[in-house]
Amino acid sequence: MGDHCEQTMRKLSVYIDRELSDAEVRSVKAHLDDCPPCEKVFDFQAEMKRLVRKECCTDDAPARLRDWVRQLAAEKPSARDREA
Amino acid sequence: MDSDFSLFERHVDALYRSALRLTRKPEDAEDLVQETYLRAYRYRNRFKPGTNEKAWLFTIMTNVFRNRLRQRPAPTEPLDQPGTDFSIYDQLRREGMPVHLMSPEEIIVERGFGDEVKRALEELPLPMRMVVVLVDVEDFSYKEVASILGIKIGTVMSRLHRGRQALQKKLWEYSGRPKARPVAVGAH
Numbered sequence: 001m002g003d004h005c006e007q008t009m010r011k012l013s014v015y016i017d018r019e020l021s022d023a024e025v026r027s028v029k030a031h032l033d034d035c036p037p038c039e040k041v042f043d044f045q046a047e048m049k050r051l052v053r054k055e056c057c058t059d060d061a062p063a064r065l066r067d068w069v070r071q072l073a074a075e076k077p078s079a080r081d082r083e084a
Numbered sequence: 085m086d087s088d089f090s091l092f093e094r095h096v097d098a099l100y101r102s103a104l105r106l107t108r109k110p111e112d113a114e115d116l117v118q119e120t121y122l123r124a125y126r127y128r129n130r131f132k133p134g135t136n137e138k139a140w141l142f143t144i145m146t147n148v149f150r151n152r153l154r155q156r157p158a159p160t161e162p163l164d165q166p167g168t169d170f171s172i173y174d175q176l177r178r179e180g181m182p183v184h185l186m187s188p189e190e191i192i193v194e195r196g197f198g199d200e201v202k203r204a205l206e207e208l209p210l211p212m213r214m215v216v217v218l219v220d221v222e223d224f225s226y227k228e229v230a231s232i233l234g235i236k237i238g239t240v241m242s243r244l245h246r247g248r249q250a251l252q253k254k255l256w257e258y259s260g261r262p263k264a265r266p267v268a269v270g271a272h
Contacts, residue, residue: 047188061100
């Protein structure tokens with residue numbers, strides 16, 4: 001594994017999170033285009049991130065909680081302020 | 085200003101699913117979200133219109149949650165441990181799986197890693213779990229997470245790094261692989 005691979009692997013998760021500077025993005029991208037083994041690692045880690053999101057987004061708020069929030073939003077301010 | 089409160093309504097699913105990852109119990113999650121909205125309502129005049137209302141709500145929720153935890157700590161909270169470098173990908177390659185010939189989706193489905201994500205996430209120590217949820221599930225930037233949790237960006241990054249490795253290690257263990265050995269990150 002060359003120096004470029006090591007550097008790229010160190011920056012990989014920050015790259016996936018879109019938190020690198022433009023210059024760093026260009027250098028990581030250039031390396032991934034050139035290096036299929038690193039590109040495979042990238043593909044896998046990016047998919048793991050998508051997987052976490054997908055699996056966790058299946059829990060929607062229960063209807064009664066949603067209704068409760070809607071009522072709160074529609075409420076006249078004064079009543080709840082006194083309660084608080 | 086008061087009528088703007090309806091702006092906050094749309095984040096109820098995001099708050100609830102994150103509350104569920106933090107508390108691990110539907111009734112506690114619902115309660116946490118309610119208290120978050122009550123506080124947001126009470127302090128709605130402190131919200132600066134035009135700024136990120138989702139980040140504002142999450143700041144309130146994580147504060148409420150941490151206060152609750154201080155008052156009555158959950159007995160089963162996992163402790164924060166020093167992480168060892170771990171990656172499912174490296175581990176599969178070591179096992180001789182032809183990972184270079186498979187798509188990530190194929191690997192994940194074949195090994196059943198997807199089925200246990202929530203459980204694995206909920207077993208991470210809280211500081212890591214919060215950061216992984218905020219970045220990977222809620223799509224906040226590092227800067228936003230630093231502000232929500234009141235920590236440095238460097239701390240966000242190190243918790244995220246350790247959290248993701250710990251998550252992969254748990255997924256690996258749950259999916260019935262032999263117990264993990266530490267490997268170098270990204271070694272080909």
